[in-house]
Amino acid sequence: MSADYALAVHRLARHIPAGSVLTYGDIAELLGLGGPRQVGAAMARSDGALPWWRVLRADGTLPADLQARATPHWVEESIPLRHGRVRVPAARWQPDEEAFAILDELASTLASPVVVEETAPKRRGRML
DNA sequence: CTTTTGACAGCGT
């Protein structure tokens, strides 16, 4: 994963409004590049200066240690929970047109640099 | 170059 990919993930994460969340897969799809694991790798390298607790697994959980630190934030932001984990369907951020434009712009900064052959966007049987 | 690894996802049991 390139450094700019990680940067894009981090920047995108900062656009998630308080009270909402996105899954790793969502972010990968919004960026139009990489997959859930790539996003996870990028998050692992984040400096903590971003709302990392709003980026979670598709099932609304996070690795144990992180989840413990995230819960207070979830409560603070009134993110819908159930059985201690986030109810993703209810909490998932739905970007409005304005936000969408920004994210799209953000994504374009990635897939552009000297694209030699980025013809076949990797599909991985998941849609939003 | 091959193998292992990891802030993942989906499906079956």
Place this chain on the structure above:
DNA sequence: CACGCTGCCAAAA
């Protein structure tokens, strides 16, 4: 609802 397996993809070993 909780595990366990399998598929995935790129980076690191």
